[in-house]
Amino acid sequence: MTSPIGASHISSRDNPLLKDLRKLAQDPGAYRRLGRVWLEGDHLCRAALARGIRPAIAVFSESFWPSAPAEWANSAIKTVVVDDDLLRAVSGLESPAPMGFVLELPPRPALLPDAPSVVLDRLQDAGNAGSILRSAAAFGFKQVIALKGTVALWAPKVLRAGMGAHFGLRLIEGVEADALDELKVPLVATSSHRGDWLHQARLPHPCAWLLGHEGQGVSPALEARAGQHIRIAQPGGEESLNVAAAAAICLHASGAAGLAQTSS
Amino acid sequence: MTSPIGASHISSRDNPLLKDLRKLAQDPGAYRRLGRVWLEGDHLCRAALARGIRPAIAVFSESFWPSAPAEWANSAIKTVVVDDDLLRAVSGLESPAPMGFVLELPPRPALLPDAPSVVLDRLQDAGNAGSILRSAAAFGFKQVIALKGTVALWAPKVLRAGMGAHFGLRLIEGVEADALDELKVPLVATSSHRGDWLHQARLPHPCAWLLGHEGQGVSPALEARAGQHIRIAQPGGEESLNVAAAAAICLHASGAAGLAQTSS
Numbered sequence: 001m002t003s004p005i006g007a008s009h010i011s012s013r014d015n016p017l018l019k020d021l022r023k024l025a026q027d028p029g030a031y032r033r034l035g036r037v038w039l040e041g042d043h044l045c046r047a048a049l050a051r052g053i054r055p056a057i058a059v060f061s062e063s064f065w066p067s068a069p070a071e072w073a074n075s076a077i078k079t080v081v082v083d084d085d086l087l088r089a090v091s092g093l094e095s096p097a098p099m100g101f102v103l104e105l106p107p108r109p110a111l112l113p114d115a116p117s118v119v120l121d122r123l124q125d126a127g128n129a130g131s132i133l134r135s136a137a138a139f140g141f142k143q144v145i146a147l148k149g150t151v152a153l154w155a156p157k158v159l160r161a162g163m164g165a166h167f168g169l170r171l172i173e174g175v176e177a178d179a180l181d182e183l184k185v186p187l188v189a190t191s192s193h194r195g196d197w198l199h200q201a202r203l204p205h206p207c208a209w210l211l212g213h214e215g216q217g218v219s220p221a222l223e224a225r226a227g228q229h230i231r232i233a234q235p236g237g238e239e240s241l242n243v244a245a246a247a248a249i250c251l252h253a254s255g256a257a258g259l260a261q262t263s264s
Numbered sequence: 265m266t267s268p269i270g271a272s273h274i275s276s277r278d279n280p281l282l283k284d285l286r287k288l289a290q291d292p293g294a295y296r297r298l299g300r301v302w303l304e305g306d307h308l309c310r311a312a313l314a315r316g317i318r319p320a321i322a323v324f325s326e327s328f329w330p331s332a333p334a335e336w337a338n339s340a341i342k343t344v345v346v347d348d349d350l351l352r353a354v355s356g357l358e359s360p361a362p363m364g365f366v367l368e369l370p371p372r373p374a375l376l377p378d379a380p381s382v383v384l385d386r387l388q389d390a391g392n393a394g395s396i397l398r399s400a401a402a403f404g405f406k407q408v409i410a411l412k413g414t415v416a417l418w419a420p421k422v423l424r425a426g427m428g429a430h431f432g433l434r435l436i437e438g439v440e441a442d443a444l445d446e447l448k449v450p451l452v453a454t455s456s457h458r459g460d461w462l463h464q465a466r467l468p469h470p471c472a473w474l475l476g477h478e479g480q481g482v483s484p485a486l487e488a489r490a491g492q493h494i495r496i497a498q499p500g501g502e503e504s505l506n507v508a509a510a511a512a513i514c515l516h517a518s519g520a521a522g523l524a525q526t527s528s
Contacts, residue, residue, distance in 0.1 A: 138504075258499060
């Protein structure tokens, strides 16, 4: 195997970078301690590049490296090539990817008072969080505020479910509910049992949607801060929707309200 | 520990029922071979009872059994109590539940030509499938038709994400696309790139929504069968939504169209 110019080669499982990668790939909160994020696979890496992000390190398996697009290596500050077996052992996936990027964790952004926003109140499931970020980005929301107790947003499972949405949003984690006082956009709480029916409601635009814990919903204290409460009619009579499904419906309705404003 | 009247006790890991339970809990397609479904945990079991389903077997851990609600055991044809460690080893979950039900797999229902329906075209992800079943039940859809190549709908992960929706729907698996000719309701295909914008479209009610593979969407052959194509405006410019998020938005819009018909 030719050794690429400028690329360093890792063939020991005790290499400090590999140790960090294993933590980042397998421990959802490791990025907070290490200050770095691991993007596994070409889809997420392409999405980061498309947003102009410069990776700290591009990582390739030895067998994949010769066929890797040059832009991937050129885009990164540093390139490393890792023995195939060692890179496979990094992954938490059933089908490990042969490449990935290490990013510096972006500094926590300041809260924008006027931005269309989504507030996550102790959301627990990584797949739900990623799906909500994806919907938020699709429907023109600019920032996602994760209150304390919410799943770690830069964790690998959330990144995978987010499919690149992370790179188009301001993600503000570890926020206390009191900090929401800084928001100038109206707070709209999703509810399973009270408020206006979504299909009849006039929605403010922009606004900040409050989405709650999978089992408990939005906390009563947070619900009390909201100027409007919205529930989704369920003619089939089931007790509740999945929170990411409810979020998609509300954020779409809100985005459509924005489209209607723009076109009128 | 008192031995309950009528309950048999299992303390060997080689017990044939335990072997079957391990298969059912850990192999997504095992229910098709064994003709039985494993419901783990009280939420799913309560949901089945609420729909009038009579479990073939109620299974309890030895330490949980004395505090188990009597209706759970009384509802089942047979009750078994299993050593705690053995029951834990059955589960595929990080936090195994101390009880569960075994159901006979319902016979495959006949296709109802006039029912509001959801058609799954090679959907791959169990969490997405479960979330879609939940949304379908919530918004008044009556049957879900899974075309060949779709994830197994009675698999444990789909059951968990479905949160009981399985018991309120006609689930028809392993269907060839030609069988959709039996449907008299109009076919509406979701699309990422063509058709009417959902927020401006007039939706037929009832109808059958076509939802596609996570990466490829609805197949071209199936798309061609649809009388209407619907896409969701994404003012944020992301390339696509998660399929369960898109489904929630479309099924809600369709349900709301039904509500509007009923009230007019």
